[in-house]
Amino acid sequence: xxxxxxxxxxxxxxxxxxxxxxxxxxxxxxxxxxxxxxxxxxxxxxxxxxxxxxxxxxxxxxxxxxxxxxxxxxxxxxxxxxxxxxxxxxxxxxxxxxxxxxxxxxxxxxxxxxxxxxxxxxxxxxxxxxxxxxxxxxxxxxxxxxxxxxxxxxxxxxxxxxxxxxxxxxxxxxxxxxxxxxxxxxxxxxxxxxxxxxxxxxxxxxxxxxx
Numbered sequence: 140x141x142x143x144x145x146x147x148x149x150x151x152x153x154x155x156x157x158x159x160x161x162x163x164x165x166x167x168x169x170x171x172x173x174x175x176x177x178x179x180x181x182x183x184x185x186x187x188x189x190x191x192x193x194x195x196x197x198x199x200x201x202x203x204x205x206x207x208x209x210x211x212x213x214x215x216x217x218x219x220x221x222x223x224x225x226x227x228x229x230x231x232x233x234x235x236x237x238x239x240x241x242x243x244x245x246x247x248x249x250x251x252x253x254x255x256x257x258x259x260x261x262x263x264x265x266x267x268x269x270x271x272x273x274x275x276x277x278x279x280x281x282x283x284x285x286x287x288x289x290x291x292x293x294x295x296x297x298x299x300x301x302x303x304x305x306x307x308x309x310x311x312x313x314x315x316x317x318x319x320x321x322x323x324x325x326x327x328x329x330x331x332x333x334x335x336x337x338x339x340x341x342x343x344x345x346x347x348x349x350x
Contacts, residue, residue: 141230141275145188149180159193161208172206172213179204186230186275192216194224194237203237205252216250217257223248225270229277234298236260236271236280247271247282249298260296268294274318279338281316281325293327295341304341 140146146162159173159182172191173179182193189209195202203217203226217223221241228235235250247261247268260280261268271282278298284305285291292307293316306313313334316327325336 140184140188141186145184147182147184147191147193149182149193159191159206161188161191163188170208172208172211173204174213181224181226183226183228185228185232187232190228190232192226192228192235194226203235203250205235216252217248227271227273229273230275231277234273234277236273238269238271238282245269247280249280260298261294270315272317274322275320276322279318279322281318281327283314283316293325293336295325295336295338306336 144164146164148160149157150160151157154175156176157178157180158171159179161170161172173195178196180194182191184191190205190207192203192205195204200220201222201224202215203223204213205216206213216235217237219241221239223237223239226235226237233253235252237248238245239248244264245267246259248257249260250257266284266286269283271280273280280296280298282294283291284294291312291314292305293313295304311329313327313329316325318325323338325338327334
């Protein structure tokens with residue numbers, strides 16, 4: 140989490156199923172908030188370490204669950220028979236993003252935990268959008284986007300203005316985008332090389348808009 144006081148991970152050490160473990164690094168105490176007899180992976184913590192979001196799979200579908208380790212409850216955020224994976228959460232726990240194929244192709248969805256609204260924020264049926272990450276303040280989302288005319292690129296979406304910047308290379312797969320802790324840069328890899336993009340310097344001249 141934000142200050143390193145909590146650690147979340149997935150392990151089969153208890154019953155053979157992947158469970159989510161949240162460890163208080165100060166007290167050396169573990170919580171297991173995830174449902175048993177499901178495959179629970181990809182945990183992400185809120186800034187205070189009290190909330191953990193993760194993918195939870197059984198034989199019928201894959202869902203996104205949110206667990207509160209302090210108040211002891213778990214809710215299904217995605218609640219759909221589609222394949223919902225790769226969650227991330229803002230520091231305050233108010234916004235959760237994830238990848239879903241519920242529309243017939245891979246899109247990025249945003250769940251507001253305060254209003255319980257769920258919206259498609261990538262909304263591009265001509266591309267496969269996947270592997271999202273959200274900034275700590277919950278204002279910027281980045282994700283891989285593979286349109287039919289190109290290899291995988293990176294989309295940077297500002298939630299407050301709805302402005303999108305799309306970085307593509309015709310001969311390169313850009314993957315694993317992450318936003319730095321200060322929210323100023325986007326890091327991704329391509330051909331085993333790490334690239335960094337300054338968010339404050341994005342312009343239409345420096346990014347390929349895919350048109």
